[in-house]
Amino acid sequence: MSSISNSLQQTAEQVERDVLEQLRVGERISSLTKTPNGLAAFAEAFYFCRVGFVRLNFILGERCASDERLWVGLARNLWEEAGAGSTPPHNELYRRFLEHSTVRPESELVAPAFAEHFDRRWESFVRDADILDALFAFAVYEALDAPDYQMLFHALSGNVQPKPLEFFKVHTEVRHVELFDEALAVVPKSRQSTVISQAMNFVIPLQKGMWLGLLKHMSRATPTTTALATS
Numbered sequence: 001m002s003s004i005s006n007s008l009q010q011t012a013e014q015v016e017r018d019v020l021e022q023l024r025v026g027e028r029i030s031s032l033t034k035t036p037n038g039l040a041a042f043a044e045a046f047y048f049c050r051v052g053f054v055r056l057n058f059i060l061g062e063r064c065a066s067d068e069r070l071w072v073g074l075a076r077n078l079w080e081e082a083g084a085g086s087t088p089p090h091n092e093l094y095r096r097f098l099e100h101s102t103v104r105p106e107s108e109l110v111a112p113a114f115a116e117h118f119d120r121r122w123e124s125f126v127r128d129a130d131i132l133d134a135l136f137a138f139a140v141y142e143a144l145d146a147p148d149y150q151m152l153f154h155a156l157s158g159n160v161q162p163k164p165l166e167f168f169k170v171h172t173e174v175r176h177v178e179l180f181d182e183a184l185a186v187v188p189k190s191r192q193s194t195v196i197s198q199a200m201n202f203v204i205p206l207q208k209g210m211w212l213g214l215l216k217h218m219s220r221a222t223p224t225t226t227a228l229a230t231s
């Protein structure tokens, strides 16, 4: 891992851990998923926050297809998403969790407003932002996998058996930031910290809004735990 990936990974992870702790996301998701309704609400809503990620890689890839230093990280990222030859594709693993958690078929799921907003913001960013800014935002987003999925795996493992949680388990172990080493190296040293903070300023508040939206959505679906969820 290059020093820029390393510092980006550490900074982003730490900021995200602080957000998760401040909002008590793990504790609240654990409480809200104790009932079948709460677990179904989580699985159905979180589906929309992650299933479109592969598409974002393709949208951004189309914008930088003439420079392999820029798209090689996206290609590696997609290979990881496809399971990297060692697990089923990540969306397939998520579908197993979904099937375990809800009786509603995937084709009948409806995106909650907070998830639509999250996806729309990401899509406009990867379409409109400067390509390096968008790539750095991807790298920051990848750095959030470790804190986010460790928290989710821990929160859900009290309520769900290990097999359907494989999707969450694989994401506690992967490290994606170094996948973007070549693209990160394109930015001159003098501009690196500015580009990192711009990416952080986009990704971290958006992710925080996603957690808040998810918790609010789940607390509506499981009214008995509302007090804990909105406190």
Ligand SMILES: [Fe+2]
Residues within 6 Å of the ligand: 080, 081, 090, 171
């Ligand atoms: Fe993944």
